[in-house]
Amino acid sequence: MKKTVLRKYARLIAEAGVNVRPGQEVFIAAGLDQPEFVKMVAEECYKLGAVRVTVDWDYQPLSKVDNRYCTVETLGSLTGYQKARWEYYVEKIPCRIYLDSDDPDGLCGIDQDKMLRAQQMRYPLIKGYRDALENKYQWCIAAVPGPAWAKKLFPDLTKHQAMEKLWEAILSTSRVMDDPVAAWKEHNDDLHARCAYLNGLGIDKLHYTASNGTDLTVGMIPEAEFKGGGDTSLQGIFFNPNIPTEECFISPMRGAAEGIVYASMPLSREGQLIENFWIRFREGRAVEWHAEKNNGLLTNIITADEGAAYLGECALVPFDSPIRQTGLLFYNTLFDENAACHLALGMGFADSIRDFEHKTLEECRALGVNDSMIHVDFMIGTADLSIDAVTRAGEVVPVFRNGNWAF
Numbered sequence: 001m002k003k004t005v006l007r008k009y010a011r012l013i014a015e016a017g018v019n020v021r022p023g024q025e026v027f028i029a030a031g032l033d034q035p036e037f038v039k040m041v042a043e044e045c046y047k048l049g050a051v052r053v054t055v056d057w058d059y060q061p062l063s064k065v066d067n068r069y070c071t072v073e074t075l076g077s078l079t080g081y082q083k084a085r086w087e088y089y090v091e092k093i094p095c096r097i098y099l100d101s102d103d104p105d106g107l108c109g110i111d112q113d114k115m116l117r118a119q120q121m122r123y124p125l126i127k128g129y130r131d132a133l134e135n136k137y138q139w140c141i142a143a144v145p146g147p148a149w150a151k152k153l154f155p156d157l158t159k160h161q162a163m164e165k166l167w168e169a170i171l172s173t174s175r176v177m178d179d180p181v182a183a184w185k186e187h188n189d190d191l192h193a194r195c196a197y198l199n200g201l202g203i204d205k206l207h208y209t210a211s212n213g214t215d216l217t218v219g220m221i222p223e224a225e226f227k228g229g230g231d232t233s234l235q236g237i238f239f240n241p242n243i244p245t246e247e248c249f250i251s252p253m254r255g256a257a258e259g260i261v262y263a264s265m266p267l268s269r270e271g272q273l274i275e276n277f278w279i280r281f282r283e284g285r286a287v288e289w290h291a292e293k294n295n296g297l298l299t300n301i302i303t304a305d306e307g308a309a310y311l312g313e314c315a316l317v318p319f320d321s322p323i324r325q326t327g328l329l330f331y332n333t334l335f336d337e338n339a340a341c342h343l344a345l346g347m348g349f350a351d352s353i354r355d356f357e358h359k360t361l362e363e364c365r366a367l368g369v370n371d372s373m374i375h376v377d378f379m380i381g382t383a384d385l386s387i388d389a390v391t392r393a394g395e396v397v398p399v400f401r402n403g404n405w406a407f
Helices: 003-017 035-047 060-069 080-092 112-133 147-153 159-173 180-199 295-302 333-339 361-366
Strands: 025-031 052-058 095-100 139-143 203-209 215-220 248-250 252-262 267-269 272-282 285-293 311-316 342-346 375-379 386-391 396-401
Touching: 003 035, 003 095, 003 139, 003 180, 025 035, 035 052, 035 095, 080 112, 112 295, 139 333, 147 159, 180 248, 203 252, 252 311, 267 295, 267 333, 267 375, 272 295, 285 295, 311 375, 333 375
Parallel strands: 025 052, 025 095, 095 139
Antiparallel strands: 203 215, 203 386, 215 252, 248 311, 252 272, 267 272, 272 285, 311 342, 342 375, 386 396
8 A cells, every 4th residue: 555645544543533632642552463554653643742652562362372371360450560551541641542453363262251251350440540531532443454354354365465455445434535634524524413413303212123123122311412423522622533433323221222133244253253143122131132153252242241231322324334335344343333333232421421521420320321341332234224213202203214314
């Protein structure tokens, strides 16, 4: 891929993604796949006035080695160094950039039960720090190709050809055009207008139906509002957390989901695919589920903690989105969730509550925002999905028809 194009992408992530302001620190988390591009992103952050850029490198094979040789107690603990690092995040509130290039099969064969137990032990130790950072910092998740990921999508091509094809897919769906920053402003305007329309309806619940058997009703929090595209941190800085994004999303009322929903796409999770699954909800909680492939992993997700069985997000994505139009299953949630309407099990978003900046995190959760150690998106959008909004005034308003916006 041409360096001039990659430079535009790096600038987009730094400027329109996290929107680095002079004097801020930046932490970049990245795999070992694209060191030159990581350097470009760091340079663009410095050009915007970053005082320091720190890169944390990740390597999936090493994670597998840790899982194999470390005890659950070691994996689930927090060292003094790690505590100091979390305390530093809370004190400095740096920008965070996550550049994902993971091999979808990179954690295949890992001891899933051991990893889950370690996560359950570790989460209470970091929860206080995470809560203290909630909505205060700018962050952006974007993607770069890794060889294994590229070959997964394009197995019949050479490694170089596959990497180029994946670059093309990432850049096109991320709107890296002649002027990507301007393109993202236009895209944000469209998403914000759609959210404003939805918020003006006074929605009490959403009713999802499709020919695959989906028949689910999800209740809304009266104080919640749809959000999409860029957002503003509690520091007053506008940023785009996901590149790409096509969704208008909201956190539903915990305990207010009834019916059954069928996944429309495989869920790539921890090196494995969960395929052909459904979940039945009663009084908001997942009470029955089954996957034809990797049902045990689906069970681990839903039973991770008390909040994991409840919904944390309802996201509306048109079936004809740019990601869907590529015809690719990316095996990566950042992209696959933007190819179809989706729901998420687990943690909801406190910033979906109107005037959340004047409320505590506990007050937002008391209104009905779910809390959990997980947030797992799964896709439910189909070519014939219908979604009706039932308003608090009792009116039924079509929101989706034949998989796409009805307005």
